[in-house]
Amino acid sequence: MILNFRKEILAFISKPERVEDEETIDDCSDILVVSDTMAVAVHNEDANVALVGHTYLIKAKLSNGLSYTAYTYAGELPSCAFGFNNHGLILNVETASSQRLSVQEVGSTPFFHANMYLHLEVDQVHDQNSISRQNRAALLPKRSKQDLLSLLGDTGDHKYPIFMQGPNLYTLCTAVIDLDERTLAITEANPRKGEVSYVFTMA
Template identity: 70%
Template sequence: MESIITGRITGLEMLEIGPCKDGYEMGFLIGQRFSRQINSRLSKDLILRNQLLPFARSPRSHTLLKSLSENNKRRYPNYWDELQGTAQGSDVPFLEVLSNLMVRAERSTAEMEVDVLQIMLLNFRKEILPFIPKAEQSSSIDTNDDCSDILVVSDSMAVAAHNEDANVALVGHTYLIKRNLPNGSSFTAYTYAGELPSCAFGFNSHGLAFTLNSVPPSKHEIDAGAIGRNFICRDLLEAQSIDDALTRIHSSEASVGHSYNLIDTKTRRILNVETASRNQLKTRV
């Protein structure tokens, strides 16, 4: 039987849910609870409105978007269902006419219903932005959403300090999700409105925590249409140990690189894992 608990922690809203019968139900409850924040972000996010959506109108985007959707749905079907549930719960169209969008590639871009892609574009922005020609990118929009961390481990202490330097579009558009899983475990994740938990930071009842930092890719390093960062990070929330998390990262087949700070709160072990596409990674202890 599902339970829903809402609250507020120093101005940040929290939703506790679960166990849920499936990923779609989890996503639907999140979308329903945070519909206002999600729709507000969609209307105000300048990167989405001025870069991602215009690119999605262009026929040259269709192969990339189709590959991203098919590959991530195949690799992580339950998380894909979560994303669809979030869109449905918040009354935001998702991908129900993506195939029609591809078929209509020859039609005028003004006639194309690109709103169906909004949630997907948010979740794949890191995998899409490198393919937008620089001439079409607005210099007035700050796309630098890098974060930074300080990691310290000694005989007397272990500290992980994270600075959340996200884009200004996320101000007022974040929340905490705590999910209780059917197997008795749980996770808590700081979540960007409309996105999977969590491409920022989170922790679970197995004692695993993580924070994330951006690794801007060179275009030749990108594996176009492969697995998205948001899906990999969502998978880390269910890792049962730091070694399990390493395995999930290593086998993820990521499209673009990222930096993962993995923290074992039980053994005071901290690892930094920097990745690139095609399963390349470097681990620092």
């Protein structure tokens, strides 16, 4: 998972000149775990409600043998949402301008982030949406895969829920990448309901 460095850039733009306010910034949530019982990356793809129905799943194989699967938006290259390649690694990578990079290996302690830098020291916009989701996730159980799905389906914070249903931001889908089962499961409903929309086998 690579964190978009948009919030780093926004920190340098004065508020009156911003085209959009913090309520309309795309804000995704992730939780990653690699333990003796599970190796999963679970992701909420959150975006403006206008993008509902305008997304695609791309599977590609490059001439060098590398293959990847990525969720993407109409008219965009597959790089701004979740995806994986055939290396099968679970790492949290945070990138910023001037070739700054921080890689954190995921272990048995569940790692949650709400689309903000956590281990790369960068001046960034600390919007209340991300902070509230980060704080809420810290309170919820993370012992099983169902716990993780319930966490990403949480609506306990009515102003800044982890699972978003508008009016501006909307959880387009939840993806579960399971390295043990070698599957990508996508659900378009609240993930805590357990209703999987699509399942793909990882090559």
